Amino acid sequence: MNNNFYIKSSVSIKKHKIVLDETEVFSSATDGFTAFSKEAYKNFEINYPKFFKMDNLSKLAFLGADLLLKKQGLNATDNDIALILANKSSSLDTDATYQETIADKENYFPSPAVFVYTLPNICIGEISIKHKLYAENSFFIFEDFNPKFLKEYSEFLIQSKKTTQVLWGWVEYFKKDYQATMYLISKEGKQVHSLENITKIYTQ
Amino acid sequence: MSKEVYITKTNCITPLGFDVQSNFKAVLEKKTGVSSTNTYAQFPEIYLAEILDAEIDKHFSKLTSEGTYTRLEKLAILALQPVLEGKQITNKSVLILSSTKGNIKLLQENTAIAEANLGKLAQKIANFFGFSTQPIVVSNACVSGVMALSVAKRMLQFSEYEEAFVVAADEVSEFVISGFNSFQALSNQLCKPYDKDRKGINLGEAVAAAHLTLKKETALVRIAGDASVNDANHISGPSRTGEGLFRSIKAALNEAEIPSEDIDFISSHGTATLYNDEMEAIAFGRSNLLDKPLFSLKANYGHTLGASGLLETVISIEALQQNTILPSLGYKEMGVSQPVTIYTLPKEVKTTYFLKTASGFGGCNTAMVFEKLMN
Amino acid sequence: MDNLKLELKTKIIETLNLEDLSVEEIADNDPLFGDGLGLDSIDALELIVLMDKDYGIKLTDPKEGKSIFQSIQTMATYIEQNRTK
Structure with missing residues (x-):
């Protein structure tokens, strides 16, 4: 039995720059992530109005996943690609935005559209809806980037036949600092799924 | 293996x-x-x-x-x-x-x-x-x-x-x-x-x-199967077809290598919102589980969010040990389209397997199957 | 009434983040949900907050919302009759 796993395709979004399979595909000098993500959305002709309703963490994860998955020639109705995402700050950035809507007791209008994003796994839902991923999914939180756990967990999902491919991602957004490192793990590919290669993509 | x-x-x-x-x-x-x-x-x-x-x-x-x-x-x-x-x-x-x-x-x-x-x-x-x-x-x-x-x-x-x-x-x-x-x-x-x-x-x-x-000695239960499949439907609204929950149950039963017939009771999510409970009933119907006793503990504890799934599993493991189907507080009359089986009083039944399910925002669902060990 | 309708269109685009739409593209009788503007259940809840915040109207029955939020026209009519601010 073939026990090797490969990184089929990878994407990195940070510092207003998007790198897809080791090639820079977009960059911008605009101010702030919201404006940057809008430019990227237009550039890649994503054409999905719900994008603008998302919070920044979801926009970040959605953009990365969309660029990766578009290259894969997915089925229109049903796909088996597990989503294993993680970060450090959970949804704290949006939590703080929501907290502001309940801080003033005289002007108390909690927003349901903000509240729903105070759960980090909502970005998994957004990606699943767009790409019809009826598959295993979990969101993890770590004080520090933990490639070892995420690597082993993802490979186990394929090995135990719970899924055929895994979309793996570190998606962090907190106080304007952001980074998305995402890739697709499969039994086919050229780049071996090793800790060295994961770290290379994470730091590139 | x-x-x-x-x-x-x-x-x-x-x-x-x-x-x-x-x-x-x-x-x-x-x-x-x-x-x-x-x-x-x-x-x-x-x-x-x-x-x-x-x-x-x-x-x-x-x-x-x-x-x-x-x-x-x-x-x-x-x-x-x-x-x-x-x-x-x-x-x-x-x-x-x-x-x-x-x-x-x-x-x-x-x-x-x-x-x-x-x-x-x-x-x-x-x-x-x-x-x-x-x-x-x-x-x-x-x-x-x-x-x-x-x-x-x-x-x-x-x-x-x-x-x-x-x-x-x-x-x-x-x-x-x-x-x-x-x-x-x-x-x-x-x-x-x-x-x-x-x-x-x-x-x-x-x-x-x-x-x-990994040691069997002194164990209460074995975790026989588990799965978490997304609805891919809406970030807050439960799926109308119960797709993710249905698929999660199917995958968990598959891993446990038992038919739905062997499940003795279901410890469900049952939040008491209109759409969640209906979605669950549809998923249980599609899984051929309508005749299996089901209970929700939400009227005992409220919805305890990230604690609820484990809390309800802990109580259900005790029910499994005691061969007891738990009552669903707050329930009086059938209010979902698929007739799930609910008791309003505890009932003694010989039990071996139970199914635990949960569903939430983001379209997430989890199903797990537990098997009692005869120690 | 026309001012109110224009105001509502602007507010809805802004509050519900309808980036791809302009005020001119929303007709008074366009359905807000379903095939019209394509709003969903979270948008409906957000409209309930908007009614409370900007016009002092509290809606507690979700079924009530359905008929009020049919179009800009129905919303404006309801606000005219029930606003407290």
Whole structure:
């Protein structure tokens, strides 16, 4: 039995720059992530109005996943690609935005559209809806980037036949600092799924 | 061949008691921890299930008087303590925390936002007990508690770890009350899972803990199968077809290698919102499980978010040991389109397998199958 | 009434983040949900907050919202009759 796993395709979004399979595909000098993500959305002709309703963490994860998955020639109705995402700050950035809507007791209008994003796994839902991923999914939180756990967990999902491919991602957004490192793990590919290669993509 | 994973010890703390026995007895007697309170000025006469601060402090002061801990940290430590008692933590032991909002109350106290980080909360609990390995945090909306158990089981199967301690904790806060209220999801009376007059959820708080190991000796149950499949439908609205839950149940039964016929009872999510309970009934119908007794504990405990899945599993493991189907408090008359089987009084039946399910925002679902061990 | 309708269109585009739409593209009788503007259940809840915040109208029955939020026209009519601010 073939026990090797490969990184089929990878994407990195940070510092207003998007790198897809080791090639820079977009960059911008605009101010702030919201404006940057809008430019990227237009550039890649994503054409999905719900994008603008998302919070920044979801926009970040959605953009990365969309660029990766578009290259894969997915089925229109049903796909088996597990989503294993993680970060450090959970949804704290949006939590703080929501907290502001309940801080003033005289002007108390909690927003349901903000509240729903105070759960980090909502970005998994957004990606699943767009790409019809009826598959295993979990969101993890770590004080520090933990490639070892995420690597082993993802490979186990394929090995135990719970899924055929895994979309793996570190998606962090907190106080304007952001980074998305995402890739697709499969039994086919050229780049071996090793800790060295994961770290290379994470730091590139 | 995958390794077999067992649960040897459990615990829980809720408004109904500080251990499993007192909680199980209260559920059998159809007691509720939910009551009307006016503690939150913006929400007068709201129905909540809260643990008394004085009780928490009384128990915690017996444990230690050193260090500063938030209310939730105290609860998590108190829940884990008896589960860890007499066990040696090694570099093969791992701590797994499930929580949706953790120390979110810190946001209203003008502390640095980063203090409310879930990773920090997990590390604080890990440090208290002296874990040397990095804790794992699962934060996956309302399925977190049962998903954490599934993650723990998988970790024991694929990694070098030999035992896992899972703790699931969430508390009531103005943050979650106002949010669920803005979703018009709160009931203005005791909630009524699957009932025709159900009007929404009651929020609650709880902590639950479990010890998982690869050793069969002294085990209560074996985790026979588990799966978490997304609905790919809507970020807050339950699926009309129950697709993700249906697929999760199917995959969990597959791994357990048993037909749905072998399930003796279902410990469901049953939040008592119109759409959640209906979605579940459809998924159970599609899974040929309508004739299997099902219960929701939401009217006993309220919806305890990231704690609920583990809390309900802990109580259900006790029901499995006692060969008892639990009653669903709050239920009177069938209010879902598929006729699920619900009891209003406890019933003794010989039981071997049960199914635990949960569903939540983001379209997430988790299903797990547990098998009783005859020790 | 026309001012109110224009105001509502601007507010809805802004509050519900309808980036791809302009005020001119929304007709008074366009359905807000379903095939029209394609709003969903979270948008409906957000409109309930908007009614409370800007016009002092509290809606507690979700079924009530359905008929009020049919179009800009129905919303404006309801606000005219029930506003407290």
